[in-house]
Amino acid sequence: MNTKKDIVQKIISDRVHAPKPFGLGHAKANIALVKYWGKRDNELNLPETNSFSITLPLGTTTNITLANNEDIVVLNGTKIENQDQFYTRLVLFLNYFRPDASTHFKVETTNEIPTSAGLASSASGFAALTLALDSFFSMNLDQKMLSILSRLGSGSASRSIFTGFVEWQKGSNKDGSDSFAEKFSHFWPELRIGLSIISSAKKSIDSRKAMDITRKTSSLWKSWPDQVTHDITQIKKAIIEKDFELFGSTAEHNALAMHATMIAASPTILYWLPESIQMMHRIWDARKKGIPVYFTMDAGPNLKLLFLEKDKSIIEQEFPTIQTLVPPQ
Ligand code: 2P0
Secondary structure, X not given: OOOHHHHHHHHHOOOOXXXXXXXXXXXXXXXXXXXXXXXXXXXXXXXXXXXXXXXXXXXXXXXXXXXXXXXXXXXXXEEOOOOOHHHHHHHHHHHOOOOOOOOEEEEEEEEOOOHHHOOOOHHXXXXXXXXXXXXXXXXXXXXXXXXXXXXXXXHHHHHHHOOOEEEEOOOOOOOOOOOOEEEOOOOOOOEEEEEEOOOOOOOOOOHHHHHHHHHHHOXXXXXXXXXXXHHHHHHHHHHHHOOHHHHHHHHHHHHHHHHHHHHOOOOOOOOOOHHHHHHHHHHHHHHHOOOOOEEEEOOOOOEEEEEEHHHHHHHHHHOOOOEEEOOOO
């Protein structure tokens, strides 16, 4: 069996140098337009399908130094208790890089993503941590290797090593050596993301568990991989041709299809709140009025609106509570 530790060691063993005084990493959050939902390997976060994302302008900055007696984790200026899940997940990841048991790290991490924004921070978090470790041990790894290492922390983190549009290749090797993200060569500077926060409460079921239940029990699971293949082709075509209707409708349909696979799981997994459905109707009503706006949704109740800069003022008038973000190239 390939354990995470074996794989990390294989990648880094001949590249690690003595630690520098500190190692700094920064990575941006991303939102999948064609979703990652379901793993072929739970240990290595190997996905059943490719996925395709857009980078957000908000991210995570992480600084690593050496600590004396135990690992110390500080998030946005507050020391995290070592019983906290955030602490244990981070320390587990650090263990794969720890040169020996007596080496301890202090990890100070700052999240630009407001915790209330309902956005996953594990993607930018594990990518920033990987970049900080790369710098700390002067490894100088290429982006492919950084993407593979980030993936071992959290699947979607593999995409946060890059900016712009990013495709995570599922790969087929058992050890995940061909499962990494790549930057898509085209960009769309006029694209905007509108965050619509319905609830910032902790999700009812974490996405890791939800993916597993979906894959094992959902009657709609069989059709999901073909759906993704189709949608990735369409979304790339839409970007190249700047066809916003194709872009928005593909992303929206893919998100709804992902949620449909969960609704068809046993037990049903439903992340939507009544307000989520209300918001969907408001978006569909806006479209009926001729306003080009679509949405995507992740493993939670919040919607992310997709639109173009030229329609920003009318959309902000129609949806006054959204926060508009400009995706970086
Ligand atoms: C995505 N999500 O593509 C999908 C869409 C949520 C819905 O990636 O278990 O935190 O760490 O590999 O990356 C959330 O899952 O899962 C996610 P792990 P991750 O963005």
